[in-house]
Amino acid sequence: MPKIGILFLLIALLQSCGDQVGQRRTYVLTTGTTGGTFYPVGVALSTLVTAQPQAEFSLTAISSAGSMENIKLLRDNQAQFALVLAIFAAWAYDGEGPIRNPQSNLRSISAMWPNVEHFVLHSDLVTTGTVKDLDQLAGERYVLGARNSGAEHTGIYILEALGIDYLNKFSLGYMAYGASASAMQDGNIVGMNVPAGPPVTAITQAFAQMRSDMTVLDFSEQEITAINQRYPLWQSFELPPGTYPYQEQAINTAASPNVLIVRDDVSEQIVYDLTRMLWENLATLQQIHSATRSMILE
Numbered sequence: 001m002p003k004i005g006i007l008f009l010l011i012a013l014l015q016s017c018g019d020q021v022g023q024r025r026t027y028v029l030t031t032g033t034t035g036g037t038f039y040p041v042g043v044a045l046s047t048l049v050t051a052q053p054q055a056e057f058s059l060t061a062i063s064s065a066g067s068m069e070n071i072k073l074l075r076d077n078q079a080q081f082a083l084v085l086a087i088f089a090a091w092a093y094d095g096e097g098p099i100r101n102p103q104s105n106l107r108s109i110s111a112m113w114p115n116v117e118h119f120v121l122h123s124d125l126v127t128t129g130t131v132k133d134l135d136q137l138a139g140e141r142y143v144l145g146a147r148n149s150g151a152e153h154t155g156i157y158i159l160e161a162l163g164i165d166y167l168n169k170f171s172l173g174y175m176a177y178g179a180s181a182s183a184m185q186d187g188n189i190v191g192m193n194v195p196a197g198p199p200v201t202a203i204t205q206a207f208a209q210m211r212s213d214m215t216v217l218d219f220s221e222q223e224i225t226a227i228n229q230r231y232p233l234w235q236s237f238e239l240p241p242g243t244y245p246y247q248e249q250a251i252n253t254a255a256s257p258n259v260l261i262v263r264d265d266v267s268e269q270i271v272y273d274l275t276r277m278l279w280e281n282l283a284t285l286q287q288i289h290s291a292t293r294s295m296i297l298e
Helices: 003-016 038-050 067-075 086-094 131-136 150-161 177-185 201-213 221-227 268-280 282-288 290-294
Strands: 025-030 057-062 081-085 106-116 119-122 141-145 171-174 191-193 214-216 235-239 251-263
Touching: 025 038, 025 067, 038 057, 038 081, 038 268, 038 282, 057 268, 067 081, 067 086, 067 150, 081 086, 081 106, 081 150, 086 106, 086 150, 086 251, 106 235, 106 268, 106 290, 119 131, 119 201, 141 150, 141 177, 150 191, 150 221, 177 191, 177 201, 201 214, 221 235, 221 251, 268 282, 282 290
Parallel strands: 025 057, 025 081, 141 171, 141 191
Antiparallel strands: 081 251, 106 251, 119 191, 119 214, 235 251
16 A cells, blocks of 8 residues: 555544544654654654554654754653654763763663664765765865754764764754755755665655765774774664665665653553554554664564
8 A cells, every 4th residue: 555545544543533532641752853764653653553442542743853852852741752863862861972961761662773874975075985985075064964953963973983073074054854955956065964764755855866976975894883882883784776766886884773762750551552552563654664664573
């Protein structure tokens, strides 16, 4: 069934159980920008949960700037569930990185799909084809992500671990994924950092227009070892040919887990029910976004 048909079916199911929903407690799942992977998967998960007539709660998915904002929303109890990059879960729990105060009230529910690094650069500036090519920039405009987003902070973490002097080498821009793709197509930036589960809408959009004029940079084994020194979260990850339009060669990048987390004041029964519904309906989620096809119960 086409994706749009699946979504309409989910909406119909949701409408059919409107009376029951009105009597349930509603929890908020905070996701990410609409051009990434968190948002469509989060919306699908919330719709599946809310459409379950036997469920004792409903779930509302909201868009956000990504992992950093999601951690703050959990802290302020404006959201009770969140999809975040694994490194943000570690930073939040320990009070490290960009998160100064520990949030020891957070709990992990499940690892989800891999968050795949997409460091994109205009092909005219590519020499080795690896992420170290970013160290050769000389004032060109490069986007690490929306300001204070998960993409920005993980991008900074990776560049610093690789010894890339981005503050002096880049003219930094701050945009969400979709806006970054448009800016690159228009020639307003030379590259962008778009970490997400493939295929990423923004990367697909850019490849469709730019074709061989853009390159998703590889990570060497040495570079992966370097970024794993403090938090051993990343592994090599291959994007096979055809993942994106006009992509003829495999891309050997890196990936770390995305995780579904929750505040510890949400009852164990609610967490159990959500976990059960997630895995029982995995096939439906996998039809909505192919990034979730890497999720297995084992």
